[in-house]
Amino acid sequence: MALQPNENNEDSVLKFESMLKTDDVYFFDADDFEGIIHHYLNHGKVSLGKKAIQIGLQQHPHSVELKLLRVEVLVFEDDFKQAELLLDDLQTIDSNNEEIFVQRANILSKQDDHQGAVNMLLEALHMADDSFDIYSLLGMEYLFMDDFEQAKNSFIKCLQLDESDYSSLYNVIYCYEFLEDFDGAIVYLNDYLERNPYCEVAWHQLGKMFFTKGMYKEALTAFDFAIISDESFLGAYFEKGRVLEKLGKYNEAIESYQTTINIDDPTSHAYLRIGRCHERLGNDDLAKYYYYNTVHEDPLLDKGWIAITEFYTKKKDYKKAQRYINKAINIDGENALYWKKSAKIFVALNNLDEADFAFKQTVDLGNYELDTWQEWAVVLQKLNDYHSGVQVLLQGLEFYPDNAEMCYQLSGLYLKTDQIALAKEKLSDALQLNSEKAVFFKKKFPEYSNVKWVKDIFTENKKAST
Incomplete structure (x- = not known):
């Protein structure tokens, strides 16, 4: 029982499911099976997709397209060996079918051989009448390889073929951002907007580039144009608010953020x-x-x-x-x-x-800022845990070896632990680094200011500097 030509894909799916529930056998054109299979795969119903492929190949055993869909499912299930065998057979039948090379690229990509995948996709390009999807796949492979320049060029090719594909536009700008070529992104977006003046996505991205460069007035203009192009564009209102904050226009920023709440559900941000x-x-x-x-x-x-x-x-x-x-x-x-x-x-x-x-948690998690070491040492000093304070400052000096204040601080803690020789050495180092900060030592450790050898070191340093 063949389907009539005017019956659409939804009718084909319904008839196919009716067939599965009964003992009836319906005949479908190969194109109908392709539509049914794509429907199931696009909705994540892989088992039904596999069933449709099985029945489709029973009715159309020589259909290259149905066999390629079987390959697609095999690749999805990581059955690469079986997929490769089927692709080898298909290539002997139709050696110029770009989809064969696309599927080989998918296999190589899933095996983390991204350069091999690129090579296969470049082969597919030579055969393809419609190269949009191949350029898109190439862009993704280049992203996997961190080759952002080639990825950018691939997604630009996509936009040359279909300027309305915002996914490619986002990917192009992502590549420009990663390359930190914000000027290049601005030039590209301005050129794109010459041809697509009401593209809210492009205006939004242009505003973000201006914002990154600190060009807040230009960013504000871009976000306003995004809003003119689409009055319900939440992202543009939110980014506009951020720009207004930078310009110190807080009441206007509040108004812009409030608009996002009025248009849609409130957000925590x-x-x-x-x-x-x-x-x-x-x-x-x-x-x-x-x-x-x-x-x-x-x-x-x-x-x-x-x-x-x-x-x-x-x-x-x-x-x-x-x-x-x-x-x-x-x-x-x-x-x-x-x-x-x-x-x-x-x-x-x-x-x-x-x-x-x-x-301790702060440092263990990788914060090695100067004041972290200094303030931690002060805490340990107040806890009378002078030995731990010494260890903290020694670690800190590995990152800031020329910091006079830490040297003064360490000298005082050496005194607290009766390590006089080390205290003298570190006090001399501190004075050489910055004698003007000697007041730091006297303020933090006033009990040692009148110790004879301490006074002598200060005196000698003063004479040497005059």
Whole structure:
């Protein structure tokens, strides 16, 4: 029972499923089977797709297209050996079929042989009448190889064939960004917009490039054109708000963020930006209101908890600040900066044991900033754990060997641990690095300022410098 020519793909799928449920056998054209198989594969119904391929090949055993669809499923299931055997047979029948080379490229790509995949796709290009999909696949293979220049050129080829393909446009700009060729991206987008003046995506991307370069007025214009092209373009309103923040126009920025909430459901990111704007305007109650809305909307947004932490830190309400930094750490416990904020808050609360632990976590997670070592050493000094303080400063000096303050600090801790020779050596080093900062030693370790040998070193250094 053949399907009539005017019956569409949906009718074919319904008849095929009806056939599977009964003992009836229907005849489908090879093209109908292709449509049925694509329908199932596109909807993730692989088992039904395989069934359609099996029946299709029973009715059309010589169909190259149906055999290629079988190869596609075999590749999807990582049955590369069987797929290769079938491709070898197909190539003897139709050696100029580009899809054979595309499928070979898919196999090589899944085996992480991306250069081999590229070679196969280049072969396919010589045979293809419609090369859009092949250039798109080439672009992805080049991305796998981190060859962003070639990837960019491949996606540009896609856009030359179909300027409405926004996926390719995004990929082109992604490549420009990775290459840090923001000027090149701006030139490309301006050229693209000459031909597509109402493309909101291109205006949006152009605005982001201007923003990256700090060209805020130009970025603002680009985002306005994106909004003119599509008044419901949430991303453009949000990015416009960020630009207005940079220009210090906080009320206008709030209005732009508020528009995103009016158009669609509220987002935690919009609430967060509005809160920051109100904080900069000195509207503390409104800032707090929007910060709390941020974490209510998305309790797992650590940046929301950090914003509240910083809000209370500025107010010197360290107990509340500590409560909220803990929430951020519970979400992202691998963030060294969160642990550092926690450490500083514990110092303000005079909870030195917890501060010591937080600084240790900070360093273990890779934060080696100068003040991290210095402040941690101060905490250990207050805890009378001078030996640990010495070890912390020695580690810090590996990163900052010419830092005079750490040398003065280390000299004082050597004195605390009765390592006089090392204290003298490090004090001399500190004076040579920066004698003007000797006041740092006298302020941190006043009990040693009148020790004879300490006074002698200061005197000798003063004479040598005159």
